Structure formats: C-alpha cells, structure tokens
Amino acid sequence: MPMQAELILDARNSVGESPVWSPRDQALYWADIPNKRLYRWNLADATTQSWEADEMLACIAQRADGSWVAGMESGIFQLSADDDGRLRGERLVGVSHARDNMRFNDGRCDRQGRFWTGTMLMDMAAGARVGALYRYDGAGQSTLPVLLDDLIVPNGLGFSPDGRTMYLSDSHPSVQAIWAFDYDIDSGTPHNRRLFVDMNDYPGRPDGAAVDADGCYWICGNDAGLIHRFTPAGRLDRSLEVPVKKPTMCAFGGANLDTLFVTSIRPGGDLDDQPLAGGVFALQPGVRGLAETPFGT
Numbered sequence: 007m008p009m010q011a012e013l014i015l016d017a018r019n020s021v022g023e024s025p026v027w028s029p030r031d032q033a034l035y036w037a038d039i040p041n042k043r044l045y046r047w048n049l050a051d052a053t054t055q056s057w058e059a060d061e062m063l064a065c066i067a068q069r070a071d072g073s074w075v076a077g078m079e080s081g082i083f084q085l086s087a088d089d090d091g092r093l094r095g096e097r098l099v100g101v102s103h104a105r106d107n108m109r110f111n112d113g114r115c116d117r118q119g120r121f122w123t124g125t126m127l128m129d130m131a132a133g134a135r136v137g138a139l140y141r142y143d144g145a146g147q148s149t150l151p152v153l154l155d156d157l158i159v160p161n162g163l164g165f166s167p168d169g170r171t172m173y174l175s176d177s178h179p180s181v182q183a184i185w186a187f188d189y190d191i192d193s194g195t196p197h198n199r200r201l202f203v204d205m206n207d208y209p210g211r212p213d214g215a216a217v218d219a220d221g222c223y224w225i226c227g228n229d230a231g232l233i234h235r236f237t238p239a240g241r242l243d244r245s246l247e248v249p250v251k252k253p254t255m256c257a258f259g260g261a262n263l264d265t266l267f268v269t270s271i272r273p274g275g276d277l278d279d280q281p282l283a284g285g286v287f288a289l290q291p292g293v294r295g296l297a298e299t300p301f302g303t
C-alpha cells in the first residue's frame with residue numbers, strides 16, 4: 007500500500023470516530039457518532055457491515071471474547087448485534103453529566119484494559135468547560151467518578167507502549183492542547199499533567215490519536231487534513247496528508263499492524279474540494295502500531 011492515503015470506504019460519515027482494529031476478527035470497527043452507527047470493515051474481502059444503536063455511539067473497546075463496550079450518551083454500554091441490524095445496548099454504568107445534551111466522545115483502554123473516555127457538550131461551539139474524563143474498570147463498578155474536569159472536547163487519549171504515560175487532548179479552538187501524564191499502571195491513576203504539544207503551533211486542531219510501537223504519538227490535525235507524528239519528547243517527526251479536511255482519529259491495524267486507518271467528518275455545505283469527506287482511509291506510514299489491550303483484561 008502506498009504512503010498516499012487509500013480510501014477503504016466512502017462511508018460519508020457525519021462524524022466518523024473511534025477506529026479500532028480487531029486482531030481476532032481481522033477487521034476494523036468504528037462509529038459514526040450522530041448517526042448512532044457502528045461499522046465493521048473486513049480485511050479479507052473488504053466487505054462492510056453496520057448496525058444502528060439507540061443512542062449516539064462515540065467510542066468503543068473490544069473484550070477478549072469479541073463483544074464490545076461503548077461510551078454513548080448516557081453511560082458505558084455493553085453492545086450486542088441483532089439479526090435485524092439493530093445494536094442492542096445494556097447499560098453497564100450511567101454517567102451524571104454536568105449539563106443536558108452531553109455525550110461521550112473519544113475513548114480507549116489503557117494497557118491494562120481499563121476503559122478511559124471523556125464527555126463533551128453536543129453543542130461544541132458553545133465552548134463550555136463541562137467535559138470530564140472517566141475510567142471504567144468493569145463489573146462491580148456502579149458509578150463513574152469524574153477523574154478530570156474543566157474540559158471542552160476531550161480527545162486524543164493514548165498510552166505509551168509501557169503504559170506509563172497517558173496522553174489527552176482538547177480539540178476546542180480555544181484550547182488545542184495535548185497533555186501528557188505520568189500513569190500509575192497499578193492504580194490506573196494519571197498524575198504530573200504537563201503540556202506535551204501546543205497544537206496552536208501546528209496545522210490543525212488535535213483530534214483522535216494512536217501511539218505506535220516506537221512510542222511516537224500520531225494525532226489527527228482536524229481542519230488541516232493532516233496526521234502528525236510526534237516523538238515522546240514532543241518533537242514533530244512527520245505529517246501525512248489525507249484527502250479530507252477533517253480527519254478525526256487514527257488506529258494501527260492490518261495483518262502486521264503496519265496500516266494506519268483514519269476516520270473523518272463529512273461536514274455540511276460545499277464538498278467540491280473534498281468529495282471523500284466522511285470516508286475511512288488507510289495509509290502505510292512505515293512504522294508499526296501496537297494491538298489495543300482488550301477491555302477487562
């Protein structure tokens with residue numbers, strides 16, 4: 007596969023998000039948030055399936071048995087697909103949002119299999135600092151305590167290969183920051199928050215991210231059509247182009263974990279200059295990623 011981004015599905019997603027490679031299924035899964043839809047793209051034959059959920063579906067993590075948990079509107083859900091194309095959700099734990107009209111956004115598991123995800127106001131333009139970050143450890147947890155607040159659009163969650171550094175971004179134009187934290191892998195606690203990259207210095211707003219096997223941090227530059235790779239020291243290593251302005255999140259996958267899959271947004275209005283907006287793309291960046299730790303490991 008060339009370095010140039012290849013379209014794998016002209017999905018026309020309103021807000022494609024949370025691409026997750028499943029080694030067990032040899033398939034890429036992702037969500038279209040406002041359309042409440044989960045997608046699966048199969049590597050073997052490039053076929054696609056999709057299922058509609060009852061709530062907006064923002065971020066997903068697979069369990070070792072192949073089932074999925076998801077951050078949705080009202081909490082963290084266990085998902086199961088029906089034959090009729092519906093996605094049934096069983097709420098595992100509810101969330102107490104700071105306001106009405108909020109939902110989960112970006113999320114992923116730490117290297118121990120705990121699910122981290124943040125919330126945002128659906129009206130992102132309001133710029134309200136009501137978003138919060140949560141961790142769901144699994145069965146037996148009946149509440150979601152706020153672990154970090156004062157966020158607008160939490161995004162870019164990622165973990166270093168040894169699991170001891172956690173990354174988080176805030177995509178809002180008034181913030182555009184990526185932070186790093188020291189991460190206690192025994193307790194699942196981040197501390198020593200510091201600025202990792204000020205994205206005001208680079209093209210694009212920080213959106214979703216992935217960490218590669220070298221420990222470098224790949225982040226989508228929303229509005230700039232770029233995916234940036236930063237070293238663990240926060241130095242820009244390279245930027246790759248995608249043929250859409252609003253890439254949202256990236257994930258390593260493919261048989262050798264050497265493909266970078268990228269989801270995107272299809273905004274309203276004139277799309278003459280980006281007809282593939284909302285599509286899902288694959289790049290061969292020349293480095294390998296790491297398999298996601300299944301939820302509940």
Ligand SMILES: O=C1O[C@H](CS(=O)(=O)O)[C@@H](O)[C@H](O)[C@H]1O
Nearest residue numbers: 021111159161177213228252271
């Ligand atoms: O809904 C979302 O929107 C933003 C992207 S945008 O500002 O609409 O371009 C994104 O950062 C976020 O992750 C997504 O869920």
